[in-house]
Amino acid sequence: MDWLFKEDDYVPVKDNSRYLGKNIFIFSEIISKIINGVNLRQSNSILSANPLMRFILLISTIILLSLSTKVTFVLLTDVLIVFTVLAIVKNNHILKAAFTFASFTLIMLIPSILNGNKLNAIIIVLKVFGDICSVSILTSTTPWNDIIKVLKFFLVPDIFIFVLENTLRFIYLLSNISFETLCALKLRSIGKNNKKYTNMSSIIGNMFLKSKNMSEEMYYAMECRGFTGEYEIKTRFHFSIADLLFATLIVVVFIFYFTMGR
Amino acid sequence: MPLLSVGAAFSFLIMMFNLPLPGGTTGHAVGAALIAILLGPYAACISVTIALVIQAIFFGDGGILAIGANTFNMAFVMPFVAYFLFNFIKGNSQSKKRTYLAAFIAGYVSLNIAALFTAIEFGIQPLLFKDASGLPLYCPYPVSVAIPAMLVPHMLVAGFVEGFVTVLVYGYINKTSPDIIDKGENFKTKPLYGLLAAMIVLCPIGLLATGTAWGEWGSDEIRELIGFIPKAMENGFNFNSLMPDYTISNIPEVAGYIISAVSGIILIFITFKFINSFKRSSE
Amino acid sequence: MIEINNITFEYNGLKAIDNISIKIEKGESIAIIGPNGSGKSTFLKILNALIFPSSGDYIFNGEKITPSSMNNQIFSKKFHKKIGFVFQNSDSQLFCSSVYDEIAFGPRQMGLSEIDVKRRCEDCLRLLNIEDLKDRVPFNLSGGEKKRVAIACVLSSNPEVIVLDEPMNGLDPRTKRFFRELLIKLNQSGKTVICATHDFEYVKDVFKRAIVFSKNHRIIRDDHYDKVINDSVFLFENNII
Incomplete structure (x- = not known):
């Protein structure tokens, strides 16, 4: 335990982790684009x-x-x-x-x-x-939701429009999670990382597991609110x-x- | 049905993850192979389609007319090739090694086949659309140039990124929660079969009929065609605010762009020269 | 050790932090208090150089933290090594496929030998009382367990400053008491602890100093923790209790 109570004399070696900065930027851009687009x-x-x-x-x-x-x-x-x-x-x-x-x-x-x-x-x-x-x-x-609703005039089924709207919402939610994880990865990247692909893949994998959970929760929530499989969009x-x-x-x-x- | 929204969101976001490549640049995976293995090819087909539609309309760099062709390549060809390849190689074997190898090959090969389709679609354009003097109107490069220009970067770089992402993410999920991976029978979306059928029929028709302008293609293909595998331009960016209005200046990345642009052009040139000399010698 | 001079942070014309100045010495233990949306989280992000102030200076150990200094990767890694951040949402902090790998992530990058890495990991597991979670997948642990893993994985790289964003959120009373003891222990051993919190009951005797943010994004009080927390008129007027 003694190591925790004294300062490390640590000098990092060179290791390129610029891709993290780029990813963080891309995700912050997605988030801000959706916020701006929807509002x-x-x-x-x-x-x-x-x-x-x-x-x-x-x-x-x-x-x-x-x-x-x-x-x-x-x-x-x-x-x-x-x-x-x-x-x-x-x-x-x-x-x-x-x-x-x-x-x-x-x-x-x-x-x-x-x-x-x-x-x-x-x-x-x-x-x-x-x-x-x-x-x-x-x-x-x-507003982006209005653009999606326009599809109704082209006889796109309501259910498809519903899926599209929710996709935007999930992109927003999932990018927030990934954004934070990427920040955490960046903060914790304090030296040479030999497993960049493994780490990034775990983040993607976690995103998948989380999205699986989200979809189940949403399905239950829809059932609880009396969803029967029909979805009608009023324009x-x-x-x-x-x-x-x-x-x-x-x-x-x-x-x-x-x-x-x- | 919520699964479709989430699947689409997931497939949209996979394309946003940039992985480091040797030489300091980055590349990203398409993810269609991974989703096909995880959720089955039908769910993958619909998810990737929705992801591409949203990409083209809202995050678009244009590419609305190219949705048909894009979805055909990335949402239809790629997941189905990947799914069948994966199951073919894996067989009934329980061996971990063989399963992972199957995932890698499924990712690598399916991306390259999708790229091959894209190249053929580019390449037949000069045959189909010409102006009065016989010069090509849209994509000016014939199949003989388009195929190597697309396939060389995909075979050497992008295919490996796709393969590694497919196998590593599959491995992670297999390790953490193996029970949720598609076993081939748990996807029922009867109402969507109509849509699916329509898409499968419409994609190739739309592709040939609209005479898609070359520039209307997603910016991704454009850049890939000339070797622009790196996607965004903001390398080394320290995210400063969630809102736009950013100003970034980063010299190394600009240099990287120029280098990849130049190498792309050289690649096209060499192919041109090679084909010309080949033609001449055969005449 | 940390010096903040007249920092303002704004985006889209909205100020999230309005002209604040703070000096933090080594070994202090500080609570950051304020209503929701007062700029606490933004402040913690600035401390960790995830974002940079629109104006003003942030000086860490005598060195200015700016986008261009952080662009130097060696410098930036050295900085991140010295300051550890425990995210409010532990889900976003954990990305490895086992708890052990998660904790070993920092030490391994520092180039320590596998023996040293193992020693550090085992110490951290013991310190956080999660030895039996060692081989589990962080993804499906309970909330309290995830928080323990998140703290362990920050401690394993032995930072000098530990920044926590509402660590007590959503935890059961027993875990909260455990973290209280832990924070006191860490601070006594010389770590600087900076912590945003709403949970005053469970952090008794942890902090010596409190910095209070107001809803208009300024610092309205910087005082002894006990004095602030006993001044209920002040806390009520500023929407804190």
């Missing part, structure tokens, strides 16, 4: 309107963007999207992230560009940029002036595409 409330009346129209606009934009072969259409759509980000969403992170991914794509296309396929490469890069921006616009302006979406605006936008995008995009 979104818009003061801007245009953006607080019916998410269905926005969802359709997003999907049509993405499909038309990917179908189009004309650089003018793609470029124009991108300009409109950037304008939306700057004027309405006011979130520069979106542009930064999209720019990063577009650059990755560009790097990858270098061999093909050098082989002479220049214009198509530019179109692809512009498309990547537009896609990422437009998805981010939706997810950064619409209250009203059609407002803002929706008309989005409906118009959808039509405009399609007209654009058929006049200059094909």
Whole structure:
């Protein structure tokens, strides 16, 4: 017992444990993204309107963007999207992230560009940029549960929507647990760890065991509250002036595409 | 049914765990093989699908149109290959060694087969989608380039990560609570069979019909294609607040990115050259 | 040993800690008291360099703790070796597949020989009275057992400072009494003990000093523990009892 009552003269040896910092960052990011995404409330009346129209606009934009072969259409759509980000969403992170991914794509296309396929490469890069921006616009302006509920209009079964909603919740709960465990692992990593894979796998394994328990508990709790296997989602979406605006936008995008995009 | 939500959350999060690789970078596992072994292939199929949908929509780096193809590779091909391979190798044997070997091989091989499917899907794009002058519209690299570009990093690195994670996590759970591992009969979700069937039918159709733009593919594939096995860019980050608005500057990681980007490009170049010279000599 | 000068921590414009300064000497035993959400946990995280203050300095053993100094891995490991953290939720602290491995995790990393590791582990098991749990899986122990393992695995790397986040939460009275004795013993042997707690009954005579956080995230009192705890008017006014 004497060792506990005197100070160790200890100098750590070199051992790379940067991956822990990275993991801790990733999990803190997931947690904060979910908190922000679920708690979104818009003061801007245009953006607080019916998410269905926005969802359709997003999907049509993405499909038309990917179908189009004309650089003018793609470029124009991108300009409109950037304008939306700057004027309405006011979130520069979106542009930064999209720019990063577009650059990755560009790097990858270098061999093909050098082989002479220049214009198509530019179109692809512009498309990547537009896609990422437009998805981010939706997810950064619409509470995430509303986006999931939109699926009901596409005849996705309620039970599937229920599963999706709960998945988000469980991702949040489980990431909190993993986040703390990773912090603990970091604090306790005071020297050379030869079992990094074993430790990380145990954390994953623990997460699995915990999720198993959670699912059982949730099932019992549902039964106790009289759950019978039916789950109905009530949606209250009203059609407002803002929706008309989005409906118009959808039509405009399609007209654009058929006049200059094909 | 809560099991599905939890399974999906679990499979989403496995992909977030970054493991250290030699050379200071990190890589992550897909986890589909592990879930297939733990929960059975049907549950794995649905869990991974939901995980990929959530990944694409909410944590997305784009990739919504690619959900069909992605799920086909990672939520259908991978778990089924892994499950059958695992049971085939394990057989009726009670031997621990053989079971663990089976888990490793299931992880390693299933990931590589999924990567092979992805490469083929990339590779047939230039055949299917061309502009007026015959230049490829989407993915510009033919099968002969896409396959080595995808498979080399997977066979050398990512496959091992997948294999080790599969066997180690399986081993941990087998050791701590062996009774909860799927015995092959305890998964009943009749209402979901319809959904499952629809997905299995729709995935390949969706894949060919939408003419998925290359850039619409999940960022992961993009980076993997050029050798970007490391996932996020925040190595060595000391988490400072739970909220975003962070500013990080970390030079070693940027260097790592550039190195892997350069090596990816070199890989593609070499394949190009190799194929060209091969063609010429055969002509 | 620990010096905190004008630290503020904020995220999203919200202050979790508002301009606090503390000096802690070696061998002290300190209770951190305050209502929920007053910044106690944030403060403990800053002490362990899991997060860094938005402004102000944290000096440990004469060395500044900053994101860039912690980026030096040798320095950061040396720091973590000297300060041990017992998480509020012991589940998140345990990740090995047996109690023995859990406790051996720290000593093994320090490069001690297996004989020394074994000695340390056995001492810790005895100290926490969990010798018969040695080969169990930490995952399905009871709450009290998990807490004992969590404390043992922090002690095994022999930290100079032990930080505990509400260690008495959800434990039965017998375990609480056990931990009280243990904290007193550790402090008498020269360890610095810093502990966030709500459970005043069971920590009698453990602490000599109390630091009280208010709901607006400041330190409103830093005094002898007994004086603070007997000042019921003050405690009531500040939502502590």
